[in-house]
């Protein structure tokens with residue numbers, strides 16, 4: 416998608432601090448971190464939101480969780496714990512219409528969210 420911010424990050428049209436990349440996903444630091452560790456993991460395929468995940472494209476979501484597992488170990492937050500967040504749509508607080516999973520860690524997180 417030519418006008419999608421995260422597609423531009425995937426295509427390196429917008430710089431980002433990339434922690435992991437393969438043929439299907441990319442993980443990079445959130446530009447406005449909400450915790451000591453705040454990473455975004457996204458599929459390279461433009462899927463707009465959780466509303467658009469179906470049997471035809473859901474394999475990459477499983478792969479994203481495997482990548483997250485690897486990243487949290489590398490970052491040393493796996494033992495203390497962390498949060499994986501997907502915001503969907505307006506009420507969910509989604510601001511970028513390319514599905515993404517936040518990894519938040521490195522501090523005690525609160526619950527419930529606001």
Ligand code: 5GP
Pocket residue numbers: 420429431432443444445446447448455501502508509510511512
């Ligand atoms: P959402 O609110 O849609 O769940 O999350 C979007 C996230 O993207 C936000 O946490 C925001 O800080 C991050 N973000 C927005 N623009 C950029 C950018 O240009 N680069 C990076 N690395 N993160 C961004």
Ligand code: ZN
Pocket residue numbers: 416419420421422423460461462512513
């Ligand atoms: Zn996109």
